[in-house]
Amino acid sequence: MKKETCILDIKKFNLHINEHHILKNLDLPFYRKKVTAIMGPSGCGKSTLVRSINRLNDAIPGVKMSGNMFLYKKNLLEMNPMLVRRKVGMVFQRPNPFPTMSIYENVLAGYTLNGLKLDKTEKESIVADSLEKAALWDEVKDNLHRKGTFLSGGQQQRLCIARALAMNPKILLLDEPTSALDPKSTARIEELIIELKSKVSIIMVTHNMGQAARISDYTAFLYLGELIEYDSTEVMFDSPKHSRTKDYLKRKFG
């Protein structure tokens, strides 16, 4: 693998829920301003992994985590979760704009929920800039005070991306961001992800191999909580080394 700058270095990460060993001794570096796809069959731990990076699993009853996740030199697992979520944004499978908030308020929700005060000029500039980055500005600029839930599914997902980008995160986590969308909205989001990687490092869970091949630079393949193979997407797709990866790519299972 080429030498890249590592932005997030996961070291010997284990996650148990009660007696279930869900993520097993993961060693996984993520590279700066690259798109890394996480693939693997249903139940292998993809969502659990990205949720762990965003400290969303802390409250699960019976959860136990060990190992390290270094964002540069700082261990995310030892930071205040609210601070982690300012540095690491997350977008889920189903678009989830806050239903009571306008488009404008949705973009600023990370600030409001963190109790961070902004003046009107700062707010306006963050809203415009984030919606521009999420390729939604032209479609919503005349309706910023309408509810986010009036938008189409694809627009709502771009609003959720804008909401995450508004905090200026180092890393953007996307958990199957297009699986609830039609092909046209999916293509729009794929283009957007490619544009965004000049600004933010992206970790994306996907079941869609075509999508991983089109937009990711690196691919990690998980199976039953273990990292089976990790390489540049080109190498993974053209010449996977492990038989489980080969089978998965041939759609033998998953």
Ligand SMILES: Nc1ncnc2c1ncn2[C@@H]1O[C@H](COP(=O)(O)OP(=O)(O)OP(=O)(O)O)[C@@H](O)[C@H]1O
């Ligand atoms: N809150 C929880 N309590 C108990 N077990 C859980 C919990 N969340 C996830 N698991 C278990 O952890 C394993 C990994 O689940 P996870 O949702 O991370 O898989 P996934 O790879 O994202 O699957 P999919 O492709 O279907 O989204 C599964 O066996 C699941 O049953």
Ligand SMILES: [Mg+2]
């Ligand atoms: Mg999942």
